[in-house]
Amino acid sequence: MKDFTYHRANSLDEAVTLLESTPNAKLLAGGTNLLDLMKLQIETPQHLIDINHIGLDKVETLPSGGLAIGAVVRNADLAAHPIVKRDYGVLTRALVSGASGQLRNRATTAGNLMQRTRCPYFYGTTKACNKRVPGSGCDAVNGFSTNLAVLGASASCIATHSSDMAVALRALDAMIVVIGQAGERRIALSDFHRLPGDTPHVETSLDSHEIIARVELPAPIGGRQVYRKVRERASYAFATVSVALIARVDAERVAIDRVAFGGLAAKPWRVEAAEGRGFGLPGEISEAAASVVFDGASPTDHNKYKLDLARQALHAALIDAREQRI
């Protein structure tokens, strides 16, 4: 690890000022991804600005009936929050499917959104990677791409975003509130993560001097909320494919209210074309799953299985929703 200077910010204003005035600085929240990347010298900031002590650790209800989640609320605390468990079950389910208990106790809401890809070519410092070294090329495109992107990829990058939490937030229409010298700005989660295009190292629409202050959820929309994650082992593994589903279910019918997929792209992949349609129970669940079309998919020979697997995951999630007793 290269030498760096540690700054502990004592207020949000101080953190914003420090970030603006300090070249080559990174924000430090849980550190569960950043510190690993620093040890590998994939990230080499000269300054770390610790934002754990500036009051961004609260979950508060909003006048709209929604919820404001502070940037450094721990993943474990957010998953266990009574309002989240009751009204945003898909978020709790997604959070507890990620990482391990120790990591969830430390990892934060904003850090989860800002985590870097787990593409092996990004970590393999002998390989070409446009995210790690812009302009150096991408060895993954023609390499071992079994767990890489099938949607929204480019010739420059086929990495996925590995968050589970973000997939649930996409289904819930979350809003990211960021703060910089110019004040506050709101970014819909759908616009927060960027597809790679020619600049895969630019991963979010956050400006370099902005800090995520909180994530806001709209008022609860009810429904049966399911998060189904498919992975290579039963626990402590990133998703091969995952699906966040909010469904309306009665005795005869199931309707897909919201559906978003993880593990397919550099951002959570919402499929709005599949939303709002009703299907007869139990026979038409497979039809409901088959109705999800991934327009513009560009899989490799190694990962084309993901498109079928995603529909199968939705099929299983619809059965989970039908059987969920709430």
Next chain:
Amino acid sequence: MHEGSDIVTIEGLALSQGLHPMQAAFIEHDGFQCGYCTPGQILSAVCVLDELSAGFPSAATADLNAAPEGSAAELRERMSGNICRCAAYPNIIAAIVDVKGSET
């Protein structure tokens, strides 16, 4: 980052009158072989039971709005990430189930 934080290690877990119940249960159930991972396994096991009592959900929790059951399947999920290359997992779970049973 952690200036001023309290940290409990395996040495600090033992009570003045003897082993912590989780340490005793690991011995009773032979919850280790080489012992390399054991301090971490025991500390995680103690915290897993604390988190269970505090109502933290896990990926194996069936009903998010009821107290988590703490079944063996759920204990395994909560302990995941603690790797034991000797594969003492069944005995580790038996030790935790034992301590959990004596707490309630």
